[in-house]
Amino acid sequence: xxxxxxxxxxxxxxxxxxxxxxxxxxxxxxxxxxxxxxxxxxxxxxxxxxxxxxxxxxxxxxxxxxxxxxxxxxxxxxxxxxxxxxxxxxxxxxxxxxxxxxxxxxxxxxxxxxxxxxxxxxxxxxxxxxxxxxxxxxxxxxxxxxxxxxxxxxxxxxxxxxxxxxxxxxxxxxxxxxxxxxxxxxxxxxxxxxxxxxxxxxxxxxxxxxxxxxxxxxxxxxxxxxxxxxxxxxxxxxxxxxxxxxxxxxxxxxxxxxxxxxxxxxxxxxxxxxxxxxxxxxxxxxxxxxxxxxxxxxxxxxxxxxxxxxxxxxxxxxxxxxxxxxxxxxxxxxxxxxxxxxxxxxxxxxxxxxxx
DNA sequence: TCTGGGGTCCTAGGACCC
DNA sequence: TCTGGGGTCCTAGGACCC
Numbered sequence: 001x002x003x004x005x006x007x008x009x010x011x012x013x014x015x016x017x018x019x020x021x022x023x024x025x026x027x028x029x030x031x032x033x034x035x036x037x038x039x040x041x042x043x044x045x046x047x048x049x050x051x052x053x054x055x056x057x058x059x060x061x062x063x064x065x066x067x068x069x070x071x072x073x074x075x076x077x078x079x080x081x082x083x084x085x086x087x088x089x090x091x092x093x094x095x096x097x098x099x100x101x102x103x104x105x106x107x108x109x110x111x112x113x114x115x116x117x118x119x120x121x122x123x124x125x126x127x128x129x130x131x132x133x134x135x136x137x138x139x140x141x142x143x144x145x146x147x148x149x150x151x152x153x154x155x156x157x158x159x160x161x162x163x164x165x166x167x168x169x170x171x172x173x174x175x176x177x178x179x180x181x182x183x184x185x186x187x188x189x190x191x192x193x194x195x196x197x198x199x200x201x202x203x204x205x206x207x208x209x210x211x212x213x214x215x216x217x218x219x220x221x222x223x224x225x226x227x228x229x230x231x232x233x234x235x236x237x238x239x240x241x242x243x244x245x246x247x248x249x250x251x252x253x254x255x256x257x258x259x260x261x262x263x264x265x266x267x268x269x270x271x272x273x274x275x276x277x278x279x280x281x282x283x284x285x286x287x288x289x290x291x292x293x294x295x296x297x298x299x300x301x302x303x304x305x306x307x308x309x310x311x312x313x314x315x316x317x318x319x320x321x322x323x324x325x326x327x328x329x330x331x332x333x334x335x336x337x338x339x340x341x342x343x344x345x346x347x348x349x350x351x352x353x354x355x356x
Numbered sequence: 357t358c359t360g361g362g363g364t365c366c367t368a369g370g371a372c373c374c
Numbered sequence: 375t376c377t378g379g380g381g382t383c384c385t386a387g388g389a390c391c392c
Contacts, residue, residue: 012392033360043360045392058392064357077360104363104392188390221366249361286384296359304384335360 001169003113003122003145004237006152007093007129009106010140010161013046016085017075019138026050029073032062039063041251045077049161088137096129099237109149111237119145119166126164146172150233153185172231177204184228194218195225203229242343246276246284249337255294257332259323266319269338274312277340283308285342287318291327292335301326308344315340 009015013031018024028051034042039062047056054069065072086105094100097110116122126143133141144155146167154176159165167175176184182192184203198217200206206214206229214222227233248269252261266289277284288302301322305314319338327333 041359043358045360059359061357061359064359067357079361107392186390190389219367244364245362247362251360288385298387300386302385337361 001113002111002147003116003119004147004149004152005110005112005122005126005143005145006149006156007108007110008142008144008156008160009089010142011046011048012086012106012139013077013082014048014051014075015139016082017073018048019085021073021075024048024073024075027073028054028056028069028071029075030056030062030065031075031077032065033077034062035076039066039074040253085137085139089133089139089141092133092136093129096125099239101237101239101241109152109237112145119168123164123166130162130164146231148231148233149235149237150185150228151175151231154183154231157183173204173207176229176231177202177207179203181206181229184225186228187225243280243282244343245339245341246273246280246282246343247288247337247339248272249290249335251292251335252333255332255334257330262323262327262333262336263320265336266323266338267316269336270312270316270319273338273340274315277310277312277315277343280343281345281347282343283310283346284315284340285309285344286340287315287322288339288341289319289322289326290335290337290339291323291333292337294332294334296334299326304342308342308346310346 014029017029017031029048030044030051031046032039032042033045034040042062044056044058044060044062044065046058051072056065056069082105090102090108093108093110097112098114099111101109103109112122112125116125122145126145130141130143133139140162142156142159142161143164144152144159146152146155147169151167151172155165155167179202181187181195181200181203195206200209206225209226211223211226214226218225250265250269285308286302286304288300290298290300292298303318303322315338
């Protein structure tokens with residue numbers, strides 16, 4: 001039997017800020033994505049539990065958060081610092097794992113099938129891991145333990161805040177059954193709307209559904225949904241995980257139709273993308289620009305180069321060409337983004353043809 | 357209330373080649 | 375005159391997650 005855990009840091013960005021600003025501990029606090037005093041066009045990235053009591057939520061526009069509760073510590077994001085703390089957390093988590101897979105800045109799956117004898121042992125070990133993170137770094141986390149990644153993730157939701165939750169294999173279906181379909185990992189707003197239209201309100205409804213009917217209605221995704229609803233997931237904890245794309249995007253302070261501003265933004269973002277590319281030792285093949293209009297509609301335009309390139313100057317060149325070719329004159333943009341993809345590690349040569 | 361930024365994966369049509 | 379099938383690459387868009 002497999003034993004898989006998901007370690008998920010609680011309100012991570014704000015928890016990191018509490019470490020260096022002890023005065024905000026336990027008080028309403030949010031980390032936001034915009035530096036300006038009144039929030040500009042930013043959103044709440046993380047809200048402390050005290051802030052959540054007033055309805056503040058991640059993803060909420062900062063301007064709205066201000067209206068709801070002005071008397072809150074509003075802290076601009078500092079990703080470098082969170083990355084640093086994340087690395088410290090992950091270093092500890094790794095020492096408790098047979099296999100380790102980081103899935104985001106504040107979450108990691110670990111396979112503990114060998115380290116833990118059984119569920120009780122797993123619970124004991126994960127409590128120790130939690131304690132170690134708390135004692136060494138002062139950060140809270142929640143840990144879900146079960147037989148696969150999906151169930152570990154679902155269990156971790158039940159562990160919040162600051163807890164460990166074990167869901168045994170024979171408890172999995174019961175654990176899921178009463179929850180709304182939207183709680184199932186991988187089911188977002190669109191899918192849950194569709195599911196509800198078909199009468200699947202809870203995960204249990206979905207689990208009991210005829211898989212043939214689900215496949216008719218949702219194609220190959222239907223089979224996955226049926227498995228997930230029954231707590232089935234065969235995927236492995238993936239140790240070696242490769243970057244597939246690198247991107248930057250910026251929302252303008254005001255919507256703009258000025259080509260200068262767009263080109264300037266592309267230049268700055270391309271430079272950052274290029275740096276990250278070099279640091280990772282990657283060559284790229286595809287350059288994509290993303291345009292967001294004032295009504296929030298988006299278009300993407302991309303071009304494949306004939307070769308994989310390590311020439312970071314090329315990123316901005318191609319991006320500007322795409323902009324000139326596809327952006328309508330006079331049309332205002334809210335946001336612009338640059339991405340490189342189809343990456344490959346390169347070893348030495350400045351530019352290589354047919355690099356596989 | 358008015359909506360960030362960084363990613364992944366999937367689908368689908370058309371081009372092109374054998 | 376009307377007619378394959380398979381494979382891969384390219385491009386665009388959408389859903390989802392943190």
